[in-house]
Amino acid sequence: MRRITYRDALREALREEMLRDKTVFLLGEDVGRYWNGAFKVTKGLAEEFGDERVRDTPISESAIIGVAAGAAITGMRPIAEIMFGDLSALAMDQIANQVAKMRYMFGGQAKVPVVIRMPFGAGVNIASHHSQSLEAWFMHVPGLKIAMPSTPYDAKGLLKTAIRDDDPVMFFEHKLLYPVEGEVPEEEYTIPFGVADIKREGKDVTIVATLYMVHKALSAAEMLTKEGIDVEVVDPRTLVPLDKQAIVDSVKKTGRIAIVTENCKTAGVSAEIAAVVAEEALDYLDAPIKRVAEPDTPIPFSPPLEQFVIPNEKSIVKAVKEIVY
């Protein structure tokens, strides 16, 4: 099969959906022809679709989301880009109080098909304001859906689904994934939300990992194979809706689970998944639930500091060995 990068897969999804549906348009800081987005995802789209549909905005995160919301409830399908996920804090009222709640508090009258794309994640030495993984914030706000593609295939399929979805979708991309290549078919496809992907089958222990951590988990799994530990890697792909069944089924098979997420451990995504397992699969656990997450610190700048806080293959291997005995 054809291999393309995560970045190109995202761009293909945007392009195909813009061709398919005239109400789809992009807005965000420097997404247009002059910069093509901070990570070049929107390259070439302004040339093809014009500046009206690939719209550079002022540095006004709150209004980017507010405008997207207003457009969405009046018939458009905006795709807003927040240049770095960290900056979503500036737009938090619009995301959490307006976009997320409009449909509900207006008794179902509003349809809010907004996609908010955000690059997340640490590992490129850009310190505390450009490196966080904040999915747990949004997971705590009913009304939002959350997609977190880990591969080019998932990126394209999930983004197309997100754009067609009538609910607001927080679409999290990882900066380190943009240049990663993977198989993506030429033909049209979408990936439904709420369906986890078993990235690797195994019988001894389940690792649930999201976004970039899926790749770390897969390499850790290879290392563990050499020690006779057969790891299953489950990638939920969307956190809301969350494919609880896939996680529970895997735990029923393996009896052990490590949850690997690139966000702070306290009240993080891993905590939620751990709670799901405790509530729905407790009787199948043969060892304590293990969480591999970032310590409760901001992301530091200096490379050794930053590498220390991000979960990696070694910390995953260590955690798994602590529960496989």
Next chain:
Amino acid sequence: MKEGTVVQWFKKEGDMVEKGEPLVEVLSEKATYEVEAPASGVLRKILAEEGTDVPVAGTLAIITALDEELPEIEVAVAPPAVEAGKAVAVPERKVEERVERRIIASPAAKRLAGEHGIDLTQIRGSGPGGRIVEEDVRRLIEELKIMPRVREVIPLTGIRKTAAERVSLSARTAPQSTITMEVDMSNAAELRGRVNVSYTDMLVKAVAKALTEHPIINSTLEKEQIKIFANVNIGVAVATEMGLIVPVVRNANEKSLTKISSTLKGLVEKAKQSRLTKEELTGGTFTITNLGMYGVDVFTPIINPPQTAILGVGRVAEKPMVVEEQMVVRSIIQLSLTFDHRVVDGAQAAEFLQKVKQNLESPETLLA
């Protein structure tokens, strides 16, 4: 935990204790526990001094009511709590309760055990800190598949439980050896017809007489002291519907054969009706157990603690015997004497058994 070490007594002998009050600190393999007084009363006797090891289910001390009297020597050797005095502090129960509360098993192991009716206390966990994991349960399930299937479970209670505890205590504490000897009962059989006594009556009398001559057998070992009993109290094991019980013929050495016979008859009758009193069941210094009626010739009885020996009696069989170079048919019985090898050697035991034999083969002496 198999045994514990007494670390510290919080009370001394003669102190009043309240039920639930910390009495003694015991160190197990893993932790120290405070053993609480199981009853209120007087701490009459400490049986396990500080620093001594006590087996699980062993007796630490005796608590009695203020006005309760016990023979001095009885107290010293009192076995299980149920029989001696009012209440005895036993660490086992305490530890068991803790173990039940603190079984560490993974939820998966618990689920699997639940599905297969497996008691987790039977499993030693292979996980960290002894956690029982699913694999441990699975292994046991596999083992059980090749084990005989249990049709029915009978809880160990009452007399059976007491018996189990006593034989366990006996087997654990006393190195036991059994010797056997043939006895020609022809004369005894003749006497039996003449004075209307049973072989058992004669056995009790013969043993009582032998014990007076070999007092070392009529004793108990307590720590580093062999205590010889002044009384010769012969327990006679009786099989009842409820189980084996051992009524005691007190001061048998002082009783005539006919008195023994009538006493024993009364005791057996009461035993079968479960009407024996505590006095009739306690204080034995030697035990006779008879399996002859079942056709048994020889067996190895287990000493009834804290006694030093027990005599097993086989069937009376007509056997050819050479007497004065003549082949004659005689009534033969096999006696099996089990003795505590810590207290006596084989020779001493043999001498005693020989005396019993002589008494039975010359039964006239039993009438004296």
Next chain:
Amino acid sequence: MKLKKEKMIEMYRKMLEIRHFEEKAFELYGQNLVPGTLHLYAGQEAVAVGVCSNLRRDDYITSTHRGHGHCIAKGAQLERTMAEILGKKTGYCKGKGGSMHIADFSVGMLGATAVVGAGIPIASGAGLSIKLRGTDQVVACFFGEGASNQGTFHEGINMAAIWTLPVVFVCENNLYAMGTRQSRVMLIENVADRAVAYGIPGVSVDGNDVLAVCEAAREAIKRAREGKGPTLMECKTYRHKGHSRFDPATYRPKEEVEEWLKKDPVLRFKAKLVETEVLTEKEADKIEQDVIAAAEKATKFAMDSPYPEPEEALEEVYA
């Protein structure tokens, strides 16, 4: 400005509807029949009616926590508005929104947000939607002078300005943001002056004169509809009641309140209509009696309506 007689009578009726609706709501509140809180629009009727009288059904408005007047002016039914305030199943939001979140998408009322200033970029978004879809709709965005100190005011109006979006930003300056008088939080007297910062027209009108509001709004809406971009329109007005609930509004000088009550927009318009012989006193009274009956009918409808089933709380989180 020449308005048709019927148009003016219709505007008068709308103003009365708002006034009597709010009277009923206040009455119900006093009887403890309204859950939660209530921000009454009474006193500001000329703004909503003056602006909305220039809007088509397919035009949009965005509203605020003090939004009953906007809803009614844009054409929402009194019945379903009152039912929503009472938390009833028949309310516009099926009881999920309440007084602060009424919406009626069928008349272009895009909903009230209770976060001060949050509706401004949303209005700009509706404006962008219109522009991208190429229709000639417009958006009227209502907010108070307090909201003009929010970042969203700056971000939202600036975006509408640079993209020439068909939005009229209607600032209802009622002098007080809760208990904070405008002069304590702004050094300028006219919020409309802020328009200069965005390179768009800013107009300030007497918000208690419905005809003045109507005329200014007509100009701004025409400009928007013609694709010439947004206008910041400030309407100086005054709320008759406190901020919410039983706020006695002791922070407002008595003389000031009395002065503003003399400028009651409903009474002024009625006087004007009678004076210009659009209506006789009798006709005006007849209209008012009709409106009072309508408000009572709406109240009865709301009171008679059932509450939603508790489990309905779980519905409509997602499409």
